[in-house]
Amino acid sequence: MNKILLAVAVMLISMTSYAQTERNLEDISSDNSWLKIGFLIAAPSGEIGNYSSFVGGLDVAAQFLRTDNFGIGLATGYSKYFKKSEANSYQGLNDGFGAIPLGLMLRYYPQSSGLFVGTDLGYTFLSGQNASNKGGAYARPMVGYHNHDWNIFGYYNHIFRPESTIDIQSIGIAFTYNLRFK
Structure with missing residues (x-):
């Protein structure tokens, strides 16, 4: 966890070191803000x-380009973890479970395309769990x-859970497709 936080801090510091014109939320237009909607597939790890x-x-995010290279926004979606057919029940789960993230989205774009x-x-x-199992903080580098219209990316998702349960990880x-705000 400390390595992830350090990497995010270094990324934020390096992104803000560029002298760029910052935009305010009043400047939202189809050139600098959009809704990203798409799908994801992953392999559970750990x-x-x-x-x-x-x-x-499903992957959903609302993004605002604060500068020409730095985007910030809100991320959410839904991921279904499908149970292996031969697996025993895991902590009260019989048919898999769902994950609904709610987070801050940070992006760095060195160029307008690339x-x-x-x-x-x-x-x-x-979702789909018994009451004793809760979610947790997550990081998805x-x-x-x-x-201009779409994004394709590889990611690692890690949901940090209480000590009595295991963390949930996937690669x-x-x-995602960009729907422009008008």
């Missing part, structure tokens, strides 16, 4: 990989390719 074989879901890096940081709520790929 201990949760013993229970779940596949993750599929590679980008970013992360989502926030809290993930879990990513690297991808973007243009995946997502595709």
Whole structure:
């Protein structure tokens, strides 16, 4: 966790070191703000990989370009962790479970089209679980390719849970389409 926080801090400091014109929220237009909607697929990793074989879901984010290279926004969506057919029940889960993240989205775009890096940081709520199992804080670092209309990126998602339960991790790929604000 400390390494992830350090990496995010370094990324934020390096992004703010560029002398750029900052935009205010009053400046929202179709040139600098959009809704990203798409899908994701992933492979569970770590201990949760013993229970779940596949993750599929929806990825949604609202983004505002604070500068020409730095985007900030809100991220959410839904991911379904499908249970392996031969797996025993995991902590009261019989048919898999869902994850609903709610977080801050940070992106750095070196150019108007091309590679980008970013992360989502926030809290993930879990569904389909018994009352004793709760969600946890999450971090989702990513690297991808973007243009004016779409994004494709690889990511690592880690949901940090209380000590009595296991963390939930996955490695995946997502595709999102940009719907411009008018």
